[in-house]
Amino acid sequence: MKARLVIEVNRKPYPVEVDPNTPLLYVLRNNLQLNGPKYGCGLEQCGACMVLLDGKATPSCLLPVGTIKKQSIVTLEGLTQPNGSLSPVQRAFVEQQAAQCGYCLNGMVISATALLAENKQPDDIAIRQGMERVLCRCGTQSRIIRAIRQAAKEANP
Amino acid sequence: MKETADSITQSRRNFLKTAGCLTIGFSFSCQPLSASEKPPWQDSLPGSLRQQPQINAWLEVLDDGRIRIFTGKLELGQGIRTAIAQVAAEELDMDLNKVEVHLAETGRTPHEGYTAGSGSIENSAMAVRYAAAAARQKLLELAANRWDKPADQLNVANGKVQQKTGAEQFTFAQLLNGKQLEDDVRLPVALKPKSDYRWVGKPIPRTDIERMARGEPVYVQDLRFPGMVHARVVRPLAQGAKLRSFDVAALKKTVPGVLKTVINGNFLGILATEEYEAVQSQLFAREQARWETAKPLPDEKKLAEYIKKIPAKTRTVKESGDLKTIQQQEGSLLKASYFKPYHMHGSIGPSCAVALYQENKLHIWTHSQGVYPLREALKEMLGLETDAIHVVGVPGSGCYGHNGADDVAADAALLAMAYPGKHVRLQWSRDDEHGWEPYGSAMRMEAEARLDRSGKITHWRYDLWTDSHSTRPGGEPGNLLVARSIEKPFSAPSGGYSGGGYRNSEPYYTIPNLKVDAHFFEGPLRVSALRSLGAYANVFAIESFMDELAEKAGKDPLEFRLAHLDDERAMAVVKKLQELTRSEKMAANEGIGFAFSRYKNVATYCAVAARVFVDTKTCTVQVRKMWSVIDAGEVINPDGLKNQTEGGMIQSASWTLKEQVTFGREHVSSRDWRSYPIFRFSDIPEVEVVIIDRPTEKPLGAGEAAQGPTAAALTNAIYRACGKRIRDLPINLEVRGETRE
Ligand code: FES
Ligand code: FES
Numbered sequence A: 001m002k003a004r005l006v007i008e009v010n011r012k013p014y015p016v017e018v019d020p021n022t023p024l025l026y027v028l029r030n031n032l033q034l035n036g037p038k039y040g041c042g043l044e045q046c047g048a049c050m051v052l053l054d055g056k057a058t059p060s061c062l063l064p065v066g067t068i069k070k071q072s073i074v075t076l077e078g079l080t081q082p083n084g085s086l087s088p089v090q091r092a093f094v095e096q097q098a099a100q101c102g103y104c105l106n107g108m109v110i111s112a113t114a115l116l117a118e119n120k121q122p123d124d125i126a127i128r129q130g131m132e133r134v135l136c137r138c139g140t141q142s143r144i145i146r147a148i149r150q151a152a153k154e155a156n157p
Numbered sequence B: 001m002k003e004t005a006d007s008i009t010q011s012r013r014n015f016l017k018t019a020g021c022l023t024i025g026f027s028f029s030c031q032p033l034s035a036s037e038k039p040p041w042q043d044s045l046p047g048s049l050r051q052q053p054q055i056n057a058w059l060e061v062l063d064d065g066r067i068r069i070f071t072g073k074l075e076l077g078q079g080i081r082t083a084i085a086q087v088a089a090e091e092l093d094m095d096l097n098k099v100e101v102h103l104a105e106t107g108r109t110p111h112e113g114y115t116a117g118s119g120s121i122e123n124s125a126m127a128v129r130y131a132a133a134a135a136r137q138k139l140l141e142l143a144a145n146r147w148d149k150p151a152d153q154l155n156v157a158n159g160k161v162q163q164k165t166g167a168e169q170f171t172f173a174q175l176l177n178g179k180q181l182e183d184d185v186r187l188p189v190a191l192k193p194k195s196d197y198r199w200v201g202k203p204i205p206r207t208d209i210e211r212m213a214r215g216e217p218v219y220v221q222d223l224r225f226p227g228m229v230h231a232r233v234v235r236p237l238a239q240g241a242k243l244r245s246f247d248v249a250a251l252k253k254t255v256p257g258v259l260k261t262v263i264n265g266n267f268l269g270i271l272a273t274e275e276y277e278a279v280q281s282q283l284f285a286r287e288q289a290r291w292e293t294a295k296p297l298p299d300e301k302k303l304a305e306y307i308k309k310i311p312a313k314t315r316t317v318k319e320s321g322d323l324k325t326i327q328q329q330e331g332s333l334l335k336a337s338y339f340k341p342y343h344m345h346g347s348i349g350p351s352c353a354v355a356l357y358q359e360n361k362l363h364i365w366t367h368s369q370g371v372y373p374l375r376e377a378l379k380e381m382l383g384l385e386t387d388a389i390h391v392v393g394v395p396g397s398g399c400y401g402h403n404g405a406d407d408v409a410a411d412a413a414l415l416a417m418a419y420p421g422k423h424v425r426l427q428w429s430r431d432d433e434h435g436w437e438p439y440g441s442a443m444r445m446e447a448e449a450r451l452d453r454s455g456k457i458t459h460w461r462y463d464l465w466t467d468s469h470s471t472r473p474g475g476e477p478g479n480l481l482v483a484r485s486i487e488k489p490f491s492a493p494s495g496g497y498s499g500g501g502y503r504n505s506e507p508y509y510t511i512p513n514l515k516v517d518a519h520f521f522e523g524p525l526r527v528s529a530l531r532s533l534g535a536y537a538n539v540f541a542i543e544s545f546m547d548e549l550a551e552k553a554g555k556d557p558l559e560f561r562l563a564h565l566d567d568e569r570a571m572a573v574v575k576k577l578q579e580l581t582r583s584e585k586m587a588a589n590e591g592i593g594f595a596f597s598r599y600k601n602v603a604t605y606c607a608v609a610a611r612v613f614v615d616t617k618t619c620t621v622q623v624r625k626m627w628s629v630i631d632a633g634e635v636i637n638p639d640g641l642k643n644q645t646e647g648g649m650i651q652s653a654s655w656t657l658k659e660q661v662t663f664g665r666e667h668v669s670s671r672d673w674r675s676y677p678i679f680r681f682s683d684i685p686e687v688e689v690v691i692i693d694r695p696t697e698k699p700l701g702a703g704e705a706a707q708g709p710t711a712a713a714l715t716n717a718i719y720r721a722c723g724k725r726i727r728d729l730p731i732n733l734e735v736r737g738e739t740r741e
Helices: A023-032 A089-093 A105-118 A123-132 A141-153 B003-017 B080-092 B122-149 B172-176 B208-214 B249-256 B277-287 B300-308 B371-382 B405-418 B431-436 B498-502 B535-553 B557-563 B568-581 B638-658 B707-722 B731-735
Strands: A003-009 A012-018 A048-053 A055-061 A072-074 B059-061 B067-070 B097-103 B154-157 B162-163 B170-173 B228-233 B241-245 B258-264 B268-274 B290-292 B313-318 B332-340 B353-359 B361-366 B389-393 B422-426 B444-449 B457-466 B513-520 B590-599 B605-615 B619-631 B686-691
Touching: A003 A023, A003 B170, A012 A023, A012 A072, A012 B300, A048 A105, A055 A105, A055 B290, A055 B300, A089 A105, A089 B208, A105 A123, A105 A141, A123 A141, A123 B353, A141 B638, B059 B122, B059 B172, B067 B080, B067 B122, B080 B097, B080 B122, B097 B444, B122 B154, B122 B162, B122 B431, B122 B568, B162 B172, B170 B172, B172 B619, B208 B405, B228 B405, B268 B405, B300 B444, B300 B590, B300 B638, B332 B422, B353 B389, B361 B371, B361 B405, B361 B444, B371 B389, B431 B444, B457 B498, B457 B535, B498 B513, B535 B557, B535 B638, B535 B686, B557 B590, B568 B590, B568 B605, B568 B686, B590 B707, B605 B638, B605 B707, B619 B638, B619 B707, B619 B731, B638 B686, B638 B707, B638 B731, B707 B731
Parallel strands: A003 A072, B067 B097, B228 B422, B361 B389, B457 B513, B619 B686
Antiparallel strands: A003 A012, A048 A055, A048 A072, B059 B067, B154 B162, B162 B170, B228 B268, B241 B290, B258 B268, B313 B513, B332 B444, B353 B361, B353 B422, B444 B457, B590 B605, B605 B619
């Protein structure tokens, strides 16, 4: 049964009419027409669908939209500044050319953003732990690690 | 047998069946080191220009001063869009952002077969290079006529032709007056001298990465059309199973939003308004549908033995000298056998397609690597005319070969035809992709060699057992998964492009007496092209065996290889690797291993080293660092080449350490990322790539070059670290001692 819900995405409230059991991922992609979060497994195993839920990197592919109460949701799109400039993490990924097909990029940028918010200077082990949930099949991880180091350095020179 | 330029183009033309995927590279025959500035292939038109010589097939002048380039290739994450823009901007002296690249689309772009086998630069970018240079020549002539001035007093810059002396100028569009350049590209074409290059050979950043980082629509998965409906398919429990019953009414009751259930033979698909309704329908139908299963699969634990016993067709790949003398007293004889299981492409985004059937025309948006061959196969399957099918290539998640892209497009086409007038978006689930994509074949390799007293290899015998490495659609409907299960089924053609199996089966070393035989079987699982095809397993076996031989001969593994090489470029990559790793100091339980190969024996040279740590208590292997030295001839974009080589090493390390498609009696049991684990961040080593640039040589296929050497470098490193020779993959299974029978 559909219900009227309001979710806060990228700092704006959005009323949506959906079955509250619908995983957040489909609501973001289809109702809100966002492209950041991607479908990868629907099993919380790959991280392609990551969003920031109250600042924490969270897979959205199984999370029923009805269970989200007051939490704020930020997607990849929401990391970009209102004036269009990229966030430090997004910029570091572009500068390091840390993508091949780029399908995993959403999960990578979201997880890296959450990691750096919690740990301003993560060491190598912390970076790997923070990123462990996100898979990349193209083998771009070495560049992604470099991008995260760059973003950390720029935030705290 | 070397894969020469001719045999490759020939087979591509004849069968449209080659393979592999992530590449910006070339595959022509071996060129000697030459100092000459003149490209060695200038006596014939390069690549796809031979089939499509008109300039305007490749290039269109736009009114706003930009140029649109057409390529029949698709962006697969290899950065081909950027590489093609670089060569076009170079020849036409334009800014890069004034060049737009239009990817594969039937009726619009040239027919270039598949985006595969390291051919995108060779065929497409080189065609564009020549077409752009010819366009420049032509535009200069047109301007010269208008002004009645010799062409050498004119300049081309940023979409304009101007007089060197004055301010007078014409834009390309003005010169063409609403027309396009319809002339054929004719030799000789004056190419820009390499010394004047502004774009080519530079690490130009890809512009699509910023769009990805912003979450802009990039992929076929991101397409949205007004009124678009969502679909899911329900695959049987087992290969070849028949649909006995499905309760359509019960589904409708459970998921009221279902628009239509399509049953066609053993194909079951469901359309719904909301994507989540389609997902729920799929879950319901998986429980509810009754299937009659078919012939059981063999015992997966005995696969290495089993594939040797299946009746096979044998082909001698290479025979030289006299192998009878391998049995003699002199020197020493060594024998070993190796095994590689089935591997998965395992794209992070499962395959997806959008299809629309409207006014007797079928439109398909797909991440297929070959829009034209897909159209041919669909036409047969659906009984439509060629003109009634329009296929648009849109990038998808990295595929590394022939994954489910074509299959999902065929599924979507069936559903769209059963539900005309609406865009149907079909997203395969993770379970569909893992369970039904065509895998990279399991292979077995046996090697035997004799060393003389001085430690030189005198005899070499090598046998390999493999299934096909390409069952791409190529006009064959039976190669589309769904075509086998519809009411009037098409059967899968047997054999496929067997060439892929013996790719790199002949060692690139000088050995006087040698015989290589390939045995082709038809195995239990569906297979097709996976990055580098048989080269991965063959190089793994050959380079592991070379290590064993070096040890037997009491030689340093790199010196041993150098002693058997006579190609300077091959020796150069090995020596560079030696230099890079010479000062590495190993801690306890650490080891360093090496391997070399020249991809396809005619393309890129690549030497890889791996440093590993083996924890003998927990029986785990940690890869600490990998190095690669690569010579891919002329490099169009060094950062693109590095990116692909780094990625290739990491992907291959994941295959080698962790991966194996498992199956039970009914079907594949690797159905998600838990049952088919791949590398995660904690597994990732540091990687370093060194390029030997050879600007005066041809660009060579590069995206697949690291796959094979990486595997052997790893097993060789493990041997150094702990004395255990891993001959059966995946490594982790072996290290833990869970050996097969
Ligand atoms: S799609 Fe959500 S974790 Fe894979
Ligand atoms: S870049 Fe392709 S999956 Fe990560």
